[in-house]
Amino acid sequence: MSWIDWLVLSVTILFIVIYGIYKSRGSKNIDGYLLGDRSLPWYNVGLSVMATQASAITFLSAPGLAYSDGMRFVQFYFGLPIAMIILCITFVPIYHKLKVYTAYEFLEQRFDLKTRAFTAFLFLIQRGLSTGITIYAPSIILSTILNINTTYTTLFIGSVVVLYTVYGGTKAVSYTQMLQMSIIFCGMFLAGFMVVQLLPGDVGFVKALKIAGKMDRMNVIDWNFDLNNRYTVWTGIIGGLFLQLSYFGTDQSQVGRYLTGSSVGQSRMGLLMNGMLKIPMQFLILLIGILVFTFYQYQKPPVFFNSYEVNKIENSSYKAEFKEREQDFNLAFADKNTKVLALDKALNTNQNVEQASAEVKEANENLEQKRLDALAVMKKNNPDADLDDTNYVFLTFVTQHLPKGLIGLLIAIVCMASMGSTASALNSLASTTSVDIYKRLINKTGSDLKYLNISKITTFFWGVISIAMALFASKLGNLLEAVNILGSLFYGTILGIFLVAFYFKSVGGKAVFYGAIITEVFVFIAFKYDWMAYLWLNLFGCILVIVFGLLLQSIFKEKKTAQ
Template sequence: MSLIDWSILIGTLVFIVVIGVWKSRSNKALDGYLRGGNEASWWTIGLGVMATQASAITFLSTPGQGYADGLGFVQFYFGLPIAMIILCITFVPLYYKLKVYTAYEFLEGRFDLKMRVLTSFLFLIQRGLAAGITIYAPAIILSTIMGWNLKITCIVIGVLVIIYTVSGGTKAVNVTQKYQMLIIMLGMFSTFYILLDGLPNNMGFSGAWTLADLHGKTQALDFNFDWNNRYTVWSGITGGLFLALSYFGTDQSQVQRYISGQSIRQSQLGLIFNALFKIPMQYFILLTGVMVFIFYQFTTAPLFFNPAGEVIVKESPYADQYRELENEYQMIQDEKSALSLDYVNSENAEVGDQIMALNRDQLKLREEAKSLISQADPLTETNDKDYVFIRYIIQQLPKGIIGLLLAVIFSAAMSSTAAELNALSTTTVMDIYKRVFNPSRSSEHYLFISKATTFLWGIIAILFATLGTLFENLIQLVNIIGSIFYGTILGIFLIAFYIKWIRANAVFIAAIIAELMVIYFYMTTDIGFLWFNVIGCGLVIIMASIIQWITNMKKA
């Protein structure tokens, strides 16, 4: 990496940390530390909500998803706008009316203390795991591509976040997320422009789209009803709606973003901003991945995108076989490149059939390459989608832009991790420490404990990140973890809001049973993970209703 790239990367990271500490230096009270003094405007809230969700995993993994599978993943977000409207009407006014520090504070008033603690505990488990993943995901990919030490990379990301999050709390998170989102979008738009500019013979976007359509990358909608298909219109609108409702309505990392607003209206406008721009942003990131795929129709792609796997196989007894596959892959690529250019100009169906036949041959060679890597080292992960975009960045982008895109990845990792640490600390202190163990201390004491627990959760996240392992596609992993817990949590909140005759004990028992059943279904079935949000929520409501009905019958 060049000096200018290092300068841009380091300068960006230092700027984020300094601005976070400087802008929040006046935070001397508990309310200012945990709710930012309710100073956030609607666009700060909107960008903060978006930045909290858009972790580094989004900007590493989603383009890889687009490269491999096209635009279909965008259906995952179809339930989000509906969820934002529901939140604006119901959740936001209630949270402001009660002046809560956490979403789970409301549950004690509606049910009892054990429901507040149970829901907080479920949040701490899943968000604590996710905080480690948001550090680990970019760290393992950056360390593999750049040759950096994995543990040191995890520590650097974690320590940078800890510095300004411990120092400034919610206000520091809100302030830094605005700048982080600006850096992120600047980097992504720059990459998209360079991708189109790098296509041969001024092909432009229309020619690239024509070729992408031939490869089946442009289909964004799937109306088939299949429980085992992760991404369809129906799973997005239903499972995605339940996931978005639970995530934005009951996950403290998101709730803390909009309860820091200046007013109910400012918070509602921030959520509507997210409803309007989240799907286009995700579509654009997927489209960037599709354009990387088109770029590699004219420039030979690596046979395997994870360089660590390449090193392993090339230093093994299978090295000669792997090089033969590379040579064959290159010959097919040369033929396919010429045909692809011809197809863009003519859209000749026969030429298209030839291209697809060659593409299938290349995919077969990739599978053979993965098989050789597995034989060389059975423990090596052969799913290389998460490495597609970062390898393109390092190998194909000009000096300066590489540093900017690495700053994008670090910024995204820091923004989501900071929000998570901030939320984990608030929940730990306000819902468990203050409410259960030490309820009668001064606000100065709780401010100190809040900073201490932020630091502690940061260390836990770093430790988890350094012990993590790559699992399938990273963005799917985060959403799988969320889906396992979010349905149960959402069921509890929906009962709290809308089913007044169900009491605490019935919900408590139902929630525990429902969570255990969801975990069992995940481990023993092939149901698409989005449906677990619906299943978990439905189980809580149905079982709590039955338990409460039986209880009422016994009393009668």
């Protein structure tokens, strides 16, 4: 990067951090530290909710996912607007009426302490692990730019976020997120505009999408009902609905965002804002990935987008062999490029389009095989090498092809997105640990100052745990999918517990507690043996908790009657 990019990057991030700390001054008690004194307006709530979900993973991995797999991931969000409406009607007024700090306080009032503690424990495991993934995402950026190991950049990024979150609490999180999302929207729009400008002169926006479509990348809608297909309309509307209900309704990282609203109405408007904007935003981010894909049909892509791994093999004994495979790849691209130009011409004349499209697909398969041959050499050199480079596609495009200044801004955007979502997660982990564990089980009569200090200590503790997890995140493949798979292992069970609490008044704490434990075992078995696509695990877990809860309640009731 140029000195201009470094200046833009540094000033943007520094301004965001200072602004958040300035706006959060004066948090002298646990209510102000964890919930911002419940005083924030709807637009602040809405942007904070979006920023918590839209981590660096969204802006780094989503374009790469579209590049390799097309637009079908957008179906993942089809259940979101329905989930927002349900939450506004049910969860939000209950949480505000009870004036809880965390979602899990409600469960003790409805069931018992062990159910509250178990649900909080599931959340802490899931969110603690996934927060590490969100820290790892921007460390990829700095690693690529500086050409150093991600271990060092992970430690740096994690430390910065932990420090300002420990100091400022939820107000620092919310105010920085509001500013972050404003900059992010502008930056991503500029990125999309620049991709189109960098395409060949006669290839505009519409033709770029047509070319991508002929290569099976514009697969936005899939109506097939297939339990093993990760992304269809049905997995999005049904499986995605239950995932979003659990994430926004029971995950403290999101509940804590809209509990900061000054009223039920402000919280509801913030959630509805998220429901209306999230799908268009995700669609546009994926669309940028499609445009980058079209760009690389004319401009030769690297054989492997992770330059750090490439540099390692180029300094090894396998360098000559890798260079041979790379040359084969270059020749295959030249052949494919000829076929792409023929397809371009066919689209102009509307003649022989299908034949040209078939030839491009065949040439693309040949190119992919040459790429795999090169990666096989890379694997020989380093058996632990991560061969999934989708997280590096957009980053490579930005750093190699965008103008000075804009590179720094876009990299700052990805870093800010990570900081925002990570800060929200750390804040939620701290509130759950301090309120549901420390305040409830260890010290019930402490002062406000004591609880405030414990909240800061637990924020720091979870920051360390998350950084440790981030150091292993490189083994998880595409980060966007990894974080959602991890959530799906727990969200169905957690949502089932809450739905039983709301709608099945006959079921007691003992039945739902043991039902949830049995369910979690079944969910892990279903995942291990690949019974269904991961989004269905949310529905599967939710239904099992309800069924086991009702069944066990009837058994316990019969035993009690017999006695």
